[in-house]
Amino acid sequence: MKSVAIDFNRPTSPQIFNFLRDEIVAMKLLPGTKISENTLADRFSVSRTPVREVIAKLVNWGFVEVRPQRGTFVSKLSLTQIMEARFIREALEIAVVSHVAEHRTDELIEQCQNIIDQQQLAANEHDALKFQYLDDAFHQTLSDFTHFERAANLIQSEKAHMDRVRNLSLQELGGQYQRVLAQHNAILNAIKSADPEKSREAMRTHTREILAILSTVQNMHPDYFEEHSADRDITPQII
Structure with a gap:
């Protein structure tokens, strides 16, 4: 997965959220795709803390769902x-x-x-x-x-x-x-x-x-x- 440059002079979480939201809306991340905190952290060169914040917000927006014992996935359309x-x-x-x-x-x-x-x-x-x-x-x-x-x-x-x-x-x-x-x-x-x-x-x-x-x-x-x-x-x- 291609790395994404983050402007560390600005808050990182909103930048990551906007990028992932765009990828989900544009169907670059398809419904049902599994996503990993570690992979995202590496992709954006950040710790897992802002990634967790972003995933929580994506869950609230209905774009992502966390399945216990299975992982985090891009939500299917409901x-x-x-x-x-x-x-x-x-x-x-x-x-x-x-x-x-x-x-x-x-x-x-x-x-x-x-x-x-x-x-x-x-x-x-x-x-x-x-x-x-x-x-x-x-x-x-x-x-x-x-x-x-x-x-x-x-x-x-x-x-x-x-x-x-x-x-x-x-x-x-x-x-x-x-x-x-x-x-x-x-x-x-x-x-x-x-x-x-x-x-x-x-x-x-x-x-x-x-x-x-x-x-x-x-x-x-x-x-x-x-x-x-x-x-x-x-x-x-x-x-």
């Missing part, structure tokens, strides 16, 4: 977690965008438009990971605008359960970049129009996008999913 995360995210983000539409500012609209413009460039380069990070930035900008920090943090953590599925769809399914961009533009246009109802509907459509691709991704990569995820009903609940 339809149960994905569907629950989507449900929570939809409820929160609809509330967020409604609030934003009522209190929007020119500065916020400019920030969001800039992110969408950068997403288009990432789409042109077929850079799925960059596109997804900008997707996070778009939603984080909206939720941060509410100044409800707990809501913003919960949206971010719940979205993590869907990141790998989204990344796979961007890499392997045609038309995904433009679909997401069109949905972001619809959300922003509704906000510009100061229309909470249109904003809610645009966000509802966007958060349910994963339902259109989930079965396809599962059929393409059944080994990435937990065995008991099979035959799960993914019909969206109306909120």
Whole structure:
């Protein structure tokens, strides 16, 4: 496994976490892969202490699981977690965008438009990971605008359960970049129009996008999913 240079003038744990999260989301570390504290410590030229901290955080985010007497593994995708995360995210983000539409500012609209413009460039380069990070930035900008920090943090953590599925769809399914961009533009246009109802509907459509691709991704990569995820009903609940 290739060594990774760490900037020891900055805290090491966040750097290691961000790197491993990127590898998991980008599917460079595939679901079910066994990971070793010693190997990671050697890879980053650090002691096992920051590695343990990072693994604990990855467990909390749902990216890694520790199996007693067996080891630490990259978590397989769970339809149960994905569907629950989507449900929570939809409820929160609809509330967020409604609030934003009522209190929007020119500065916020400019920030969001800039992110969408950068997403288009990432789409042109077929850079799925960059596109997804900008997707996070778009939603984080909206939720941060509410100044409800707990809501913003919960949206971010719940979205993590869907990141790998989204990344796979961007890499392997045609038309995904433009679909997401069109949905972001619809959300922003509704906000510009100061229309909470249109904003809610645009966000509802966007958060349910994963339902259109989930079965396809599962059929393409059944080994990435937990065995008991099979035959799960993914019909969206109306909120």
